[in-house]
Amino acid sequence: MIQFEALTKQFADGTLAMHNINLEIPKGQFCVLLGPSGAGKSTLLRSLNGLVEPTSGRIIFAGRPITGRQDLLFMRRRVAMVHQSFNLVPRLTVLTNVLCGLLGRASLIKSLLGVFPREQKHNACRLIESVGLSEEHVYRKASGLSGGQQQRVGIARAFIGDPEVVLADEPVASLDPRISRDIMQLLRNASQARNATVLCSLHQVDLAREFADRIVAMKTGRVVFDGSPSDLTDEVLGEIYGDEQSGSRQAEGASTIKGMLGLGSNRLGEAA
Numbered sequence: 001m002i003q004f005e006a007l008t009k010q011f012a013d014g015t016l017a018m019h020n021i022n023l024e025i026p027k028g029q030f031c032v033l034l035g036p037s038g039a040g041k042s043t044l045l046r047s048l049n050g051l052v053e054p055t056s057g058r059i060i061f062a063g064r065p066i067t068g069r070q071d072l073l074f075m076r077r078r079v080a081m082v083h084q085s086f087n088l089v090p091r092l093t094v095l096t097n098v099l100c101g102l103l104g105r106a107s108l109i110k111s112l113l114g115v116f117p118r119e120q121k122h123n124a125c126r127l128i129e130s131v132g133l134s135e136e137h138v139y140r141k142a143s144g145l146s147g148g149q150q151q152r153v154g155i156a157r158a159f160i161g162d163p164e165v166v167l168a169d170e171p172v173a174s175l176d177p178r179i180s181r182d183i184m185q186l187l188r189n190a191s192q193a194r195n196a197t198v199l200c201s202l203h204q205v206d207l208a209r210e211f212a213d214r215i216v217a218m219k220t221g222r223v224v225f226d227g228s229p230s231d232l233t234d235e236v237l238g239e240i241y242g243d244e245q246s247g248s249r250q251a252e253g254a255s256t257i258k259g260m261l262g263l264g265s266n267r268l269g270e271a272a
């Protein structure tokens with residue numbers, strides 16, 4: 001479904017956010033990206049919705065090399081995004097927020113006026129129900145929902161356009177552990193039901209192990225691990241996160257490796 005060929009991104013200030021990334025992500029795979037803060041996970045995700053332009057290398061999406069503007073539009077139309085901070089419009093209803101996932105597909109004027117065909121509204125209502133919200137939520141403003149409910153809306157919005165690929169950038173970073181698991185389960189179920197490919201960055205190793213078909217770990221812009229959850233041993237985790245533990249940058253991350261693993265300090269200390 002997606003091929004990254006020697007993908008490299010160097011920002012104008014010289015930061016090398018991705019260096020020679022070579023990956024093939026097959027259709028329907030649920031691939032989790034792990035790695036310390038600043039590893040390049042978001043940059044990789046953003047290269048797939050056109051928000052980051054690679055410095056060199058290329059992306060092949062559904063067999064089509066993404067080189068020009070038309071290719072980029074082709075890819076963007078097939079990719080949806082789930083955000084860490086939900087990115088809903090607070091004053092709009094749940095229904096309209098979900099329908100916003102069709103912007104760019106529906107007529108711009110109609111979308112801006114909030115005029116969506118009956119069938120699309122019907123689909124949106126079905127999706128709202130399928131993500132665990134009820135009728136009473138449909139016309140409620142997004143600002144009146146809990147974080148977990150907002151992310152359910154975010155998932156419904158991502159899937160309404162029937163995307164082939166869903167990018168989820170730390171989708172549970174601002175949720176408590178129980179709700180996080182529910183949201184990951186929902187994302188997993190929704191993608192499986194549609195055979196959609198998911199690329200999901202996470203800081204929670206336990207969730208990565210539970211939900212991923214495949215885990216790719218990055219560090220300083222490079223892929224340092226690519227395998228199944230069962231291959232992700234504590235030793236490998238120590239290599240991925242170890243150096244960062246002693247660095248001050250870890251404070252910027254979602255949590256310490258200890259918290260992420262839910263382990264005691266001794267084992268962790270050894271790994272680090």
Ligand SMILES: Nc1ncnc2c1ncn2[C@@H]1O[C@H](COP(=O)(O)OP(=O)(O)OP(=O)(O)O)[C@@H](O)[C@H]1O
Nearest residue numbers: 011013015017035036037038039040041042043044
């Ligand atoms: N627009 C930008 N200009 C310059 N540097 C950037 C820009 N965007 C990201 N970077 C840098 O690129 C590197 C990779 O950042 P990225 O956000 O991809 O990491 P990440 O693994 O997603 O981190 P986190 O887990 O904290 O979200 C970091 O050093 C970051 O500071």
